[in-house]
Amino acid sequence: MSHSEVILQLSGIHKRFDELEVLKGVDLTAKKGDVVALIGSSGSGKSTLLRCANLLEQPEQGDIVFRGDAVKWAANRAGRAPADADQVRLMRTNLSMVFQQFNLWQHMTILQNVMEAPVTVLGQPKDQVEQRAVQLLDRVGIGDKLDKYPSQLSGGQQQRAAIARALCMEPAAMLFDEPTSALDPELEAEVIKVIRELASEGRTMIIVTHDMNMARDLATEVIFLHQGLIEEKGTPSQVLDNPKSERLQQFLSATAAH
Amino acid sequence: MCGDPSTLEGFQWLICYLSTGKHQKFYMSFLVVIGLLIAVAPLALAMGFGGALAKRSKILPLRWLGSLYTNMVRGIPDLIFFLFVPIALDQLFEMIRHKIKCPEVTDPIYQGNDFVVCAAAKLPLGNADAWVHNVYGFVMACIAFAIVFGAFAANTIDGALRAVPEKQLETARAYGMTERQTFWRVQLPQMWGYALPGLSNLWMILVKATPLLFLLGIEDIVYWAKELGGFKSDRFDYPHPDWRAYYFAALMVFYLLTTWVSEKFFIRLNQRVNVGRVGGEL
Numbered sequence: 241m242s243h244s245e246v247i248l249q250l251s252g253i254h255k256r257f258d259e260l261e262v263l264k265g266v267d268l269t270a271k272k273g274d275v276v277a278l279i280g281s282s283g284s285g286k287s288t289l290l291r292c293a294n295l296l297e298q299p300e301q302g303d304i305v306f307r308g309d310a311v312k313w314a315a316n317r318a319g320r321a322p323a324d325a326d327q328v329r330l331m332r333t334n335l336s337m338v339f340q341q342f343n344l345w346q347h348m349t350i351l352q353n354v355m356e357a358p359v360t361v362l363g364q365p366k367d368q369v370e371q372r373a374v375q376l377l378d379r380v381g382i383g384d385k386l387d388k389y390p391s392q393l394s395g396g397q398q399q400r401a402a403i404a405r406a407l408c409m410e411p412a413a414m415l416f417d418e419p420t421s422a423l424d425p426e427l428e429a430e431v432i433k434v435i436r437e438l439a440s441e442g443r444t445m446i447i448v449t450h451d452m453n454m455a456r457d458l459a460t461e462v463i464f465l466h467q468g469l470i471e472e473k474g475t476p477s478q479v480l481d482n483p484k485s486e487r488l489q490q491f492l493s494a495t496a497a498h
Numbered sequence: 499m500c501g502d503p504s505t506l507e508g509f510q511w512l513i514c515y516l517s518t519g520k521h522q523k524f525y526m527s528f529l530v531v532i533g534l535l536i537a538v539a540p541l542a543l544a545m546g547f548g549g550a551l552a553k554r555s556k557i558l559p560l561r562w563l564g565s566l567y568t569n570m571v572r573g574i575p576d577l578i579f580f581l582f583v584p585i586a587l588d589q590l591f592e593m594i595r596h597k598i599k600c601p602e603v604t605d606p607i608y609q610g611n612d613f614v615v616c617a618a619a620k621l622p623l624g625n626a627d628a629w630v631h632n633v634y635g636f637v638m639a640c641i642a643f644a645i646v647f648g649a650f651a652a653n654t655i656d657g658a659l660r661a662v663p664e665k666q667l668e669t670a671r672a673y674g675m676t677e678r679q680t681f682w683r684v685q686l687p688q689m690w691g692y693a694l695p696g697l698s699n700l701w702m703i704l705v706k707a708t709p710l711l712f713l714l715g716i717e718d719i720v721y722w723a724k725e726l727g728g729f730k731s732d733r734f735d736y737p738h739p740d741w742r743a744y745y746f747a748a749l750m751v752f753y754l755l756t757t758w759v760s761e762k763f764f765i766r767l768n769q770r771v772n773v774g775r776v777g778g779e780l
Contacts, residue, residue, distance in 0.1 A: 296672055325676070333674035343669040346774050347687045357673035360683055389774030409673065 244272040245307070247413045247444050248335070253292055253302035255285070262288045263299065264468040270413060273442045277449055277459035277476075281491060284465040286448045290415050293446065294335045295328050306331045307412065333361055336406035340418040342398040344390035344405070350377065351386040354405045362409070369408065376404040380434050396427030403434055413444035421450055452495055456480050464488050503735045515736045524722035528752065530636065531708045531719055538643040538704060543697075545648020550655035564652065571649030580710050583642035584635070588621060595619035632716070639714050643704070650700050658693035659685060690771040698764035705756055723749055 248270045255263040262285045270276050278286040291297040293304065295311070300319050304311040311331070314323035322328045344353050354373040358364045377383050380400040382393070390398050399419060406414050419435065420428040432454055439445065439458040449455055455462050455476060462479040464472045472479055472488050483489045500506070500514035515521075552564030571579065592615045593607055600616035607615060617623075622630045662685050670680040711718040727742030 294672060296668060329674040329676070332672055337669075337672045339665070339669065341665065343665050345666060345669070345684055345688075347684075347691075348774070356683065357675070360679055361674040391774055405673075 246271050246305075247274075247307060248293060248446070249303075249305040250289070250293060251303050251305075253289065253299045253304075255288055255292060255297055255299045262468055263292070265302070266465070266468070266470055268293075268446070268463065270444055270446055272412075272444055274444055274461060275439050275459050276446045277455035277462045278446065278465060279449065279452070279455055279462060279491075280465035280471075281494075283467075285468045286465045287417055289465065290337075290417050290446060290448050293415060294332050294337060295322055296337075298322065306334070329361070333357070333409055334412040335415055336409045336411040337415040337417065338399070338402050338406050338419050340421050342390070342395070342402045342422070344398055344402055346390055349387050349389055350382065350393070350401045353390070353401060354408045357405070358408050373404070373408050376407050377401065380404050381430070394427060395423045396430045399423065399427075399431045400434055403431070403438075407438075413446065414438070416445060416447040416449070418448050418450065420454070450495065452480060452492070464491070466491075511736075515738075518736065520722070520726060523717070524719070524726055527717060527719045527722050530716065531711070534636070534640060534643065534708055534711065535705060537640045538647060539701065541640065541644035542647035542651050542700075542704070545644055546651025546655050549648060549652025550659060553652065553656050554659065568649045568652050568656075571646055572653070576646055576707065577710070577713070579646050580639075580642050580714065583645055584638035584714055587638060587641060589613055591621050592619050595621065635714065635716050639711055639716060642714070643707070647700060647704055650703075651697065654693050654696035654700065655689065658689045658691075658696070661692040662688045691768075694764070694768050694771055698760070698768075701760060701764070702757055705753065705760065719749055719752070 246269060248268070250266065250268045253263050253266045253268075254261070266285070266289055268276065268278075268289065278289060280286045288297055292299045292302075295304070298321060309327070312323040312327060313320040344350070345356065348356060351370070351373055354377060355366070355369045358369045358372075359366055374383065374386065377386060380403055382397050382400055382404075385393060385397060385401070390401070393401065399422075403419075416435065420431050423431060428451075432451070435445075435447070435454070436458060445458075447454070447458070457476075459476050461473060462476050463470055464479060464483075464485075466487050471485050472483065479488070480492065483492055500517070503511070503514060506514055549564050549567050552560045553568065555561050555564065592613075596603070596607060596615035596619035599618040603616050605614065607613060622634045666684055666688060667680050670684045675683065709718065709720045712720040723745035724742060727740070727745035729740045730737045
């Protein structure tokens with residue numbers, strides 16, 4: 241493992257929203273094949289950290305390095321902003337995100353959703369993308385819904401379509417932002433099954449989750465965030481079974497209770 | 499068969515009466531109204547897009563221009579705008595032509611209360627056919643309508659662009675789309691669903707505003723209804739009492755039909771643009 245390529249490295253990430261400092265200096269490294277689970281109570285900054293990874297949020301301080309390429313910054317009135325839009329886009333096309341609310345484009349069919357970014361952004365030939373998209377949708381179990389619109393599908397089906405959309409980019413890593421939190425338990429299971437398969441293929445993933453079972457089963461590393469700082473990190477058994485800090489113990493007993 | 503109207507009776511008289519030259523002009527004037535609608539709708543939509551994009555522009559002077567345009571039209575009564583625009587444009591064009599075509603004339607254009615340009619600068623030219631005058635007046639009316647309705651459309655489109663959920667745009671950016679791609683691929687197609695109720699409303703108002711043509715001196719359906727419906731003494735070929743009520747009733751039927759057809763059309767269109775929207779038709 242130690243020799244595998246570092247896909248994404250964040251260091252000293254600070255992010256504030258007006259007066260509220262959400263991240264107070266956080267590091268995260270994802271090597272090829274890693275599954276990093278970010279856990280913590282709401283407001284701990286775990287989603288914000290994930291969104292900093294593809295620059296949907298722009299941290300005021302800290303470095304983001306994607307495959308050895310550090311994000312370039314330029315000073316502006318608000319502090320700083322990414323200097324190179326092409327670099328940001330290259331990162332984003334390689335770090336496909338799966339959102340809590342699925343965020344499928346409502347005016348496109350499922351197939352169009354999956355094909356959109358590879359065709360429009362990557363400029364890949366349509367027929368080739370279509371072939372891949374159909375295969376991926378088949379694989380996540382909604383091959384019969386190609387021509388449906390997102391609003392015609394259940395939440396679980398929409399999230400699986402969103403995962404297919406992410407996969408169709410053939411990304412270096414996938415970012416999951418609480419992928420099952422908006423789903424009923426029975427729909428949750430079908431999405432977890434897909435994520436589990438992806439993990440077993442050795443895909444690099446960073447997953448923000450409330451689901452401790454998923455973190456335990458899939459993660460190579462679990463990071464517990466508390467009030468914008470990393471309170472504890474390690475293997476799932478270290479963090480989830482032998483928590484050292486009192487806050488993590490409280491958090492785990494609270495999540496186990498429901 | 500309509501040789502001598504005084505010998506005609508009943509139904510035949512009516513048929514002949516309704517096919518006089520003036521009545522044919524009356525029927526043609528319906529086409530003028532429909533022509534105005536067909537010309538103004540895309541013009542106003544284009545002005546609306548221009549206005550909305552200007553209001554959202556990153557360039558400050560463009561934003562000012564967009565806001566000035568929409569606020570000015572919104573704050574000024576339509577009627578005044580309709581009367582102002584053709585006169586102002588006409589004088590502007592003539593002034594420009596005057597400077598180009600008659601540089602040798604040194605007299606001021608404004609002489610007291612008179613606006614005087616040389617003959618060659620007149621629009622349309624003094625010796626132009628009547629139809630040129632009509633077309634010129636019609637084009638001026640179209641421009642006035644497009645400016646006024648474009649401003650309303652700009653507000654509707656601007657609001658609809660804002661109504662597209664931010665999450666949809668953020669997702670586009672997260673997948674590497676440029677701002678331009680995000681606009682054309684996601685924001686604009688989703689905008690229509692939010693804009694259409696407002697735009698269809700504007701269309702209805704536009705339809706109902708077409709009698710303003712009459713005020714601009716264009717021989718539209720209102721002009722002819724008044725003209726033909728009025729009392730006709732025995733000096734006329736087809737004398738009749740005051741029938742204006744019937745003529746205006748015919749106009750009401752025309753407008754009701756037009757708005758009814760429009761409504762059907764917009765219901766269909768709404769179903770189309772709302773495909774896939776939560777709560778939309780499928």
